[in-house]
Amino acid sequence: MRPQRESRIHERYLRHTKKFPNIWCAGCGIGIVLGAIIRAVDALGLDKDEVAMVSGIGCTGRMPVYVDFNTLHTTHGRALAFATGLKLVRPEMKVIVVMGDGDALAIGGNHFIHAARRNIGLTTIVVNNATYGMTGGQYSPTTPLGAITSTTPYGHIEPPFQIAELARCAGAAFVARSTVYHVEELQEYMTRALQKEGFSLVEAISYCHTTIGRLNQWGTAPEMMRRLKDDSIPLSLAERMSPEERAGKIIRGILADRDDLTEYTRRYYEEVVQRARREMEWIVPKSVLPVRAVRE
Amino acid sequence: MSPVLMQGDEACAEGAIAAGCTFFAGYPITPATEIAEHMARRLPQVGGVFIQMEDEIASIAAVIGAAVGGAKAMTATSGPGFSLMQENIGYAAMAEIPCVIVDVQRLGPSTGRPTSPSQGDVMQARWGTHGDHPIIALAPASVRETFDLTVAAFNFAERYRTPVILLMDEVIGHMREGVELPDPAAIERIERAETLVPPEWYKPYENLPSDVPPLIPFGQGYRYHITGLHHDERGYPTERLDEINPWLERIFRKIQRNLSDILLYEEDGVEGARTLVVAYGVVARAARHAVRMARQRGRKVGLLKLQTLWPFPEEVVEQAARSARRVIVPELNLGQLVLEVERVVGRERVRRVNRADGELIKPSDILAAMA
Ligand SMILES: Cc1ncc(C[n+]2csc(CCOP(=O)(O)OP(=O)(O)O)c2C)c(N)n1
Ligand code: SF4
Numbered sequence: 001m002r003p004q005r006e007s008r009i010h011e012r013y014l015r016h017t018k019k020f021p022n023i024w025c026a027g028c029g030i031g032i033v034l035g036a037i038i039r040a041v042d043a044l045g046l047d048k049d050e051v052a053m054v055s056g057i058g059c060t061g062r063m064p065v066y067v068d069f070n071t072l073h074t075t076h077g078r079a080l081a082f083a084t085g086l087k088l089v090r091p092e093m094k095v096i097v098v099m100g101d102g103d104a105l106a107i108g109g110n111h112f113i114h115a116a117r118r119n120i121g122l123t124t125i126v127v128n129n130a131t132y133g134m135t136g137g138q139y140s141p142t143t144p145l146g147a148i149t150s151t152t153p154y155g156h157i158e159p160p161f162q163i164a165e166l167a168r169c170a171g172a173a174f175v176a177r178s179t180v181y182h183v184e185e186l187q188e189y190m191t192r193a194l195q196k197e198g199f200s201l202v203e204a205i206s207y208c209h210t211t212i213g214r215l216n217q218w219g220t221a222p223e224m225m226r227r228l229k230d231d232s233i234p235l236s237l238a239e240r241m242s243p244e245e246r247a248g249k250i251i252r253g254i255l256a257d258r259d260d261l262t263e264y265t266r267r268y269y270e271e272v273v274q275r276a277r278r279e280m281e282w283i284v285p286k287s288v289l290p291v292r293a294v295r296e
Numbered sequence: 297m298s299p300v301l302m303q304g305d306e307a308c309a310e311g312a313i314a315a316g317c318t319f320f321a322g323y324p325i326t327p328a329t330e331i332a333e334h335m336a337r338r339l340p341q342v343g344g345v346f347i348q349m350e351d352e353i354a355s356i357a358a359v360i361g362a363a364v365g366g367a368k369a370m371t372a373t374s375g376p377g378f379s380l381m382q383e384n385i386g387y388a389a390m391a392e393i394p395c396v397i398v399d400v401q402r403l404g405p406s407t408g409r410p411t412s413p414s415q416g417d418v419m420q421a422r423w424g425t426h427g428d429h430p431i432i433a434l435a436p437a438s439v440r441e442t443f444d445l446t447v448a449a450f451n452f453a454e455r456y457r458t459p460v461i462l463l464m465d466e467v468i469g470h471m472r473e474g475v476e477l478p479d480p481a482a483i484e485r486i487e488r489a490e491t492l493v494p495p496e497w498y499k500p501y502e503n504l505p506s507d508v509p510p511l512i513p514f515g516q517g518y519r520y521h522i523t524g525l526h527h528d529e530r531g532y533p534t535e536r537l538d539e540i541n542p543w544l545e546r547i548f549r550k551i552q553r554n555l556s557d558i559l560l561y562e563e564d565g566v567e568g569a570r571t572l573v574v575a576y577g578v579v580a581r582a583a584r585h586a587v588r589m590a591r592q593r594g595r596k597v598g599l600l601k602l603q604t605l606w607p608f609p610e611e612v613v614e615q616a617a618r619s620a621r622r623v624i625v626p627e628l629n630l631g632q633l634v635l636e637v638e639r640v641v642g643r644e645r646v647r648r649v650n651r652a653d654g655e656l657i658k659p660s661d662i663l664a665a666m667a
Contacts, residue, residue: 015521018532049517054361065521065532070514072364073523074357075387081354085361085369088345089319090515093365111357114350268345276340 013038013048015068023062027221029180029206033127034063036183036204037096040190051094054083056108058100059133059208060126069096077107080115083122091265094123094194101128105141105161116170119198120264125190126163126201129208137211148215163203168256173198173263175256179205181228182252189254197263205232205250299476304442304468305330305372307475308398309338311446312370314477316485317396318344319369321358323351323377326410327466328400331372352377356384356397363388363395364522366488366513368450372398375417376407378424385459386425387524392501392511392547394453394488396446398462400469401628403654412654413466415577415628421461422606428544430551432558433461433606437580439473445560445603451486452558456550457508463605465628467578467656488513495519499529503542507550551607560603561612565591569598571666572620574613574637576602579626579657586662597666608636617641624649624665626657 014020024030041051053064057076064071070093074082079097087095104112104126115122131149132138138151141161148155164177174196176189186204193200205228207213209221218224228250235253238246302310309331312320320335322328332348339346345362349355355371362369373381378399388395401417403409417424421433432452436442442464449460489510491498495518502509512518521531526543528534551558564587566572571590575583580601590597600616602609613636617623623641625634626649638646647665651657 017530048519050515052514065523068519070519071521072361072514073521073525074360075383075524078353078357078384081349081357082361082364084347084349084354085319085321085358085363085367086365086514087361088347088358089362089365089367090513093515110350111354114354268347273340273343276337280341 009038009042013042013068014066018066020066022066024059025210027209028059029129029204030060030063030127032180032183033125033186033204033206034066036187036190037125038067039187040194043191044194046094046194050092051096052083052086052090053096053098054079054086055098056100056103057134058103059129060098060100061103061134063098077103078111079103080108080111080122080124084115084120087120087122088265088268091121091269095121096123096125096194098125098127100133101126101130101142101163102132102140105163105166109141113166113170116167116172116199116201118264119171119173119261121197122199123193123196124199124201126203128163128203128205129212131208131212133208133211137208137215143212147212149212150215164201164255167201171199171261172201172256173258173261174200174254176201176254177203177205177250178252179228179232179250181225182232185252192254192257197266198258198261299474301472302439302475303330303470303472304436304439304464305400305470306334307439307443308372308446308462308464308469309334310477311443312396312450313338313342314443314480314483315368315447315450316487317368317370317450318342319359319362319367320345320371321347321349321355321362321369322371322373323349323355325374325377327402327469328372328374328398330469331398331400352380353384356381359395360384360388360393363393364514368394368454370396370398372400374400374402374410375404375414378417378420382420382424386427386429388459389425389429389431389547390524391522392457393459394457394511395459396449396453396462397459398446398464400464400466402466403652409654411466413578413628413656414652414654415463415465415579415632416652417463418605418627418629418632421463430458430548431461431606432456432458432551432604433463434560434603435463435576435605436468436603437577437601438468439471440475441603442468443475443477447483448560451484454486454488455508456554457511458551461606463577465577500531501527501529501543503529503546507546507553555607558604558607559609559612561609562601562603563616564599564601566598566600566616568596568619570596570620571622571624572598572600572617573624573626573662574600574602574616575626576605576633577628579628582657582659583626583662585659586666589659589663590666595666605633610640613637613640617645621645622647622666624662626650626662626665628652628657
């Protein structure tokens with residue numbers, strides 16, 4: 001039996017020979033998200049050799065370098081597109097994609113909706129800190145209306161994207177949202193996302209205290225953590241509230257969990273490749289077909 | 297094999313499959329669409345993957361992701377899409393990921409004239425992405441050559457762990473010629489290098505004597521890190537100069553010390569020639585015609601047809617131009633590769649023949665430059 005003690009988990013999943021400490025600010029929630037991912041992978045007993053973690057650029061994008069998986073730190077916004085290529089040639093791998101909100105929805109917004117629409121089997125985790133953390137707190141597609149950021153010194157006038165709702169509308173098979181305050185819930189959603197064969201998205205709210213938090217006097221890191229608790233409500237409760245009552249609340253829960261969709265790589269190999277082979281057999285006798293095995 | 301009538305774009309796709317390509321990601325664009333269409337039909341037949349992505353940025357990203365997973369992977373586009381791919385081509389150079397990028401050049405800038413030929417992306421192929429990096433770029437001048445150079449592009453990509461660019465042009469891509477393809481068994485295929493070391497010793501960017509450390513595909517027990525940041529031998533981000541500089545030197549050295557393998561070209565009567573024509577791609581066809589006509593008039597004219605444009609074959613050009621008083625460089629742009637020729641042989645001897653309106657350079661245009 002594998003050791004289940006929490007104290008040992010970091011030894012099994014973190015890269016000790018990497019130059020720790022990590023680059024994140026003290027009090028940042030990205031590490032909490034990483035912890036939840038690792039515990040979910042551990043709980044499912046996944047083989048590290050079969051897990052890849054792909055990221056874009058940003059504070060969140062630095063996550064893969066610290067974990068002992070197959071890790072790919074790509075370009076800003078493009079993590080899902082890199083991961084799509086990897087997943088298609090290694091369908092047996094669990095491919096986890098981690099991105100910031102700017103990474104996933106501004107520069108990478110196109111890839112985000114199309115990966116969800118295709119329902120390709122990527123476990124996607126967006127750390128929504130409501131700003132561009134790495135570049136120092138400019139507004140992002142999820143910055144709330146009215147917020148002061150380094151590029152909205154007079155207040156923000158664009159409405160924010162709802163990440164989880166966007167993924168659901170784009171066709172994702174599994175969609176959930178929680179916060180870095182609700183660690184166990186987050187971990188449960190990660191576990192369920194990893195178990196889903198199709199495209200899954202977990203949005204983890206983790207406001208950046210160093211940039212947008214400070215500029216808007218949202219308080220210290222612990223105070224902002226408390227706000228995540230006070231300002232969020234479970235989906236079951238939200239459903240019983242009026243839009244006015246719900247306004248400004250973070251709604252936590254599973255927004256989509258579909259069983260009516262077939263995962264993309266499975267469809268590709270089972271439908272497209274099989275049809276192409278059948279067509280070939282009409283034209284060329286079987287013995288002439290290339291020998292390369294079809295990945296199932 | 298018996299001759300078949302084939303389009304350049306098709307020959308590119310067939311060359312890729314012959315080279316062992318099992319992954320194609322692309323986005324439709326004239327005059328490269330036929331490559332994608334051919335791949336969409338052919339790759340599933342051999343158990344490979346074709347995917348049409350949401351744009352060219354995603355296409356090259358997926359290609360790199362597939363290459364990390366162990367596939368020989370390719371994308372094909374034209375000028376506008378090639379521009380979009382530049383950032384990730386730099387990523388492939390930085391992370392040393394083998395892949396092939398086909399650019400069937402059309403007239404630019406911008407949307408330009410989509411169905412007209414051009415050689416306007418020669419410098420973009422070299423310097424399109426930011427930062428210093430080596431690159432290999434090949435330019436075919438016929439349908440058969442397109443097949444051969446596509447195979448060569450895959451082999452270079454694997455042998456040197458680098459992105460390779462195939463610079464076609466609209467005429468070569470769309471033209472149909474009767475070609476005799478080589479026997480598949482006779483085609484040399486370079487496969488991804490393997491390592492003898494166990495996972496705990498493996499360093500994906502190790503400074504090995506070969507200068508090309510093997511890249512082990514994800515999912516084979518060698519868990520390591522790939523990044524576009526400057527990195528150490530294990531692939532982890534670094535800011536140490538004693539790690540950045542040796543890496544930079546190695547990635548240039550791995551190309552530079554193998555020029556005799558990488559530089560492909562054809563010489564025709566350059567020995568003792570008084571006039572040398574240096575041409576590539578579709579223009580090399582007009583150049584060949586012009587050279588023949590000049591010889592009929594009793595002139596000593598040589599032709600150097602370049603297939604490898606980058607790295608620029610400095611010594612080859614220098615040698616070929618030794619006896620020439622005049623070096624003519626016809627190009628379907630306003631002067632791109634000629635800048636390299638001038639750098640090597642001196643501006644005094646060089647005469648440019650240029651056209652960038654979507655029409656072809658005629659043999660008579662080149663002949664006129666010999667006068
Ligand atoms: C093409 C490109 N544009 C811009 C940047 C600069 N840049 C780096 S990180 C970043 C935004 C980071 O914000 P987000 O994606 O939300 O991640 P976070 O740092 O907040 O986790 C930007 C704009 C870049 N690296 N590449
Ligand atoms: S800048 Fe913000 S998001 Fe980035 S590490 Fe610091 S607290 Fe976290």
